[in-house]
Amino acid sequence: MTNSEIAKLLSHVSAAYSILDNKKHYFQIIAYQKAAETIEHEPTELKELYNEGKLKDLPGVGESIKSHLEELFKKGKVTYFDDILFQVPKAVFPLLDVPGFGPKKAYRLVTEFNLKKPDTVMDDLVKIAESGKIAGLPGFGEKSEKDILQSFKEYGMGKTKSARMVLPYATELARKMIDYLERSKDVKEVYPLGSLRRKKSTVGDIDIAASSKNPQAVLNYFASYPHTERVIEKGTRTSSILTSGNRQIDLMVEHPDGFGALLQHFTGSKDHNVHLREIALKKGYSLSDYGVKKKEDTKSKIKLFKTEQELYKFLGLQWVPPEIREDKGEIELAQKNKLPRLIELSDIKGDFHLHSSFPVEESHDPGQNSMEDMIKNAIFLKYKYLGFSEHNPSQSGHSNKQIYDLIAKRHEHIEKLRSKYNKSIQIFSLLETDIKPDGTLAVDDKSLSLLDGTIVSIHSAFSMNRQDMTKRVIQGLSHPKARILAHPTGRLINQREGYDLEWEKLFDFCQEKQKAIEINSWPQRLDLPDNLVQIARSKGVKFFINTDSHALPQMVLMEYGVSVARRGFCQRSDILNTFDYNKLRKWFNN
């Protein structure tokens, strides 16, 4: 079972508990949900943690859930879970993925209409709603019946609780709305919120905060955004709309005097906020998105914060950059005034994963622009150096001699460009070489000797098991010319799961042998993922942040790789393409 399947199982147990007896199981419901969330985001397969006896290291997994998971791996099922889930009709569970449906509503409708089949429950409910039978139920009405139909319609169009957009797309959508809001005279400040502000690789809804002395005017202005499909809700402080692209945008408005608490609260993450509240409680205060008040004295006046900085200071903390607000150690560091200075885009001095159109007869994905155009663009971006990394010439249809000739010709061309642009920028001659399924490289030693080094990566036979894939990657990286492992998990967000590696083993190898790992900025990759970056970094592994550009406009995607690095706690010293040219040249020659 994959981690996300296990997470789903636990969240179904949680849902079943809340259906069976919400009050009695109140804290189990929370506990199972928390464990599910942890497992959903855990990068290592649980089976592996189980084998290593590390299940209890997961936050939210204690004795009880641990023993259930052990049973799951031993027997393939958990009797205790089955007993609980058995008490709830199967047709309830598919509904839980539909926005607007929670355990109670799903259970109520399934039992009311005696729906038995999980496969057809959604279609069945649509028909029932269309025939007007839901509006008559106690607790339901015309409006809720219409809302249910709307939910199914939007679900059918791909809006689920888990469908998420890639960061650059979300950033672009938000930018348009932020531009629109900034044109309102009633708006003072605007910020993105939530996972968007924290720069997570994927974003669910777009959340935005505005400060204003006239919230109602701003909410009205927001609801009349030109691309609005429909207004989902509109209160005195918040509003949600659905845009024509079927994307939800939420707005929160607050008076400038209390804007800091709102901004902090809705930037999250949830875990970060819960931890902050615990700190506030220990100081005798209750923290909310409005500010703090004395815990005992409910009548006491609320203390407002104009800025986040004031709020963090009140709690005895440094201001924490949004990207690392995940309760992964940042709060403890902020308390000791020891937060790292995270890497910034302006620290980047070059890009090492660039595919030009120079003809090397590669098997896939040639670049669209000449080396010279890419050099000029790199100079425009104020880079000090760059590295070309076309794919290796295809093996089928080329002899080793032919491959050598192609690479030699490319070498000559690069030499010419080097002398031409010597004063403005330095050029590294790399290549993106496939690691074949047997662990050898797709280019022989003689050809590789022409290069400054090579990036290696996996482009075939993705479905190897964890151990074999790890062996394959480490063997490929062991070649003296292999210096950088590109897009290490091979994931394509929303399209393909990455392959699983024995990460700790790989990171130890990289640290020991001075091999670097790439943080690939391509929007669907953002690979190595941030949680693994944090682990690798803690082991002393160094990184390159690269764009993997196949065309000039893609070279600006660097900022998204930088976001990943920031989320992984990286400082300038962790990222090799922030080094001076001479230092970096030395690293390659080593």
Add this chain to the structure above:
DNA sequence: GCCGTTTTCGGCCCGACTGTTTTCAGTCG
């Protein structure tokens, strides 16, 4: 059911919005 530099027992974040309600339940973040 989880968790601990105040605790191995007794807590567990806090609030908005909606629809169907005469005071609240459900969902969401």
